[in-house]
Amino acid sequence: MEALPRETIVDVLEERLREDILTGRHPAGSYLPPERELANGFGVTRTTLKHAFGRLVHAGLLETRHGVGTRVRDFLRLGGADLLPMLVRHSPDWIGEIFEVRRSIGALIAERAAARATAAQVAELRSLLAAVGNADGGDPVQLADAEVHRALARATGNRVYVLLTNTLFNAYLPVRAALVGPFQDPRTAHDRLEPVVEAVAARDAEAARAAAGDYLSTTERIMLEGLARPEGRRDGAR
Known part of the structure; x- marks a missing residue:
């Protein structure tokens, strides 16, 4: 212990x-x-x-x-985005605004990744996606899912997208335990994210953006429901 x-x-x-x-x-x-x-x-x-x-x-x-x-x-x-984890600890209300940015930036990253990803990066994305389905559920799936999004950001070829992705994940840390809802079942989490990876692999930027938008909206709804529960509020207040 x-x-x-x-x-x-x-x-x-x-x-x-x-x-x-x-x-x-x-x-x-x-x-x-x-x-x-x-x-x-x-x-x-x-x-x-x-x-x-x-x-x-x-x-x-x-x-x-x-x-x-x-x-x-x-x-x-x-101030800069590095203040976000502290602000979320102060008030989980910041999460709603973070999710708004997550939706727009995440969809744009998927679109750019579809246009620019190399064969090696596509192979990495598929490998990391498989790791989501093979994880134990909950926290391990959440972490595996995050690695897919970091790889998507790297596939854009734009390092600023990588840093923005890292910033958004860091902002979740104070309430991370309350946001684990979409990642409880590994196969469901895998299947939810697979259309984004496959659209990137197919070099279909429009489909990648749409798939990412669907993924981000769905997981946001589930995470906000978890955060709204009394136990979620207590986790966020720690």
């Missing part, structure tokens, strides 16, 4: 500050209270506070200027 991670004071403080920022208690552009005041208010040392600040600076929520103070960044104007 794996030992459960222990929350440190810095972990708790980081979470408290992050929630205060994302809920607007500390709005974008505002300066946080002086370090001494904040440390006293939270009952922590200034060293602990600085560690929490450092994490939030790295996450793109704060910026610190020596002699000026610590200001809340406007993450919606200045």
Whole structure:
């Protein structure tokens, strides 16, 4: 058995500050209270506070200027997609917006892959698709399915699509357990994804886009149903 991670004071403080920022208690552009005041208010040392600040600076929520103070960044104007996992942990409502992007980007990737995939890439796609059907169900199928989509992105020949695919998968991580619905049965998951791979193999861009659209819409519906269940909400809130 794996030992459960222990929350440190810095972990708790980081979470408290992050929630205060994302809920607007500390709005974008505002300066946080002086370090001494904040440390006293939270009952922590200034060293602990600085560690929490450092994490939030790295996450793109704060910026610190020596002699000026610590200001809340406007993450919606200045931030990048790397913030998505954190935002999903804050509020699973972000998942709906992520899925909207998933639908449009996923269909475009399939279309581009059909136009550009090499014979070796088609062979890789078929091999990875077979792995979906041979997985044990649930989490292993979900991971195998993700590898097919990464391969589709690589088959476009455009590395930006690869990075976008990785970003979207990373965004799911905080609620991944609640999104396992479409992957419980390996054969069904395989058959659902097969038309996308075969359309790419046939070099039929229009059919690939349509098949990807069907796949993405169907799996989205199942995943959102799972997320809406009480146990799904608890998983997403962890």
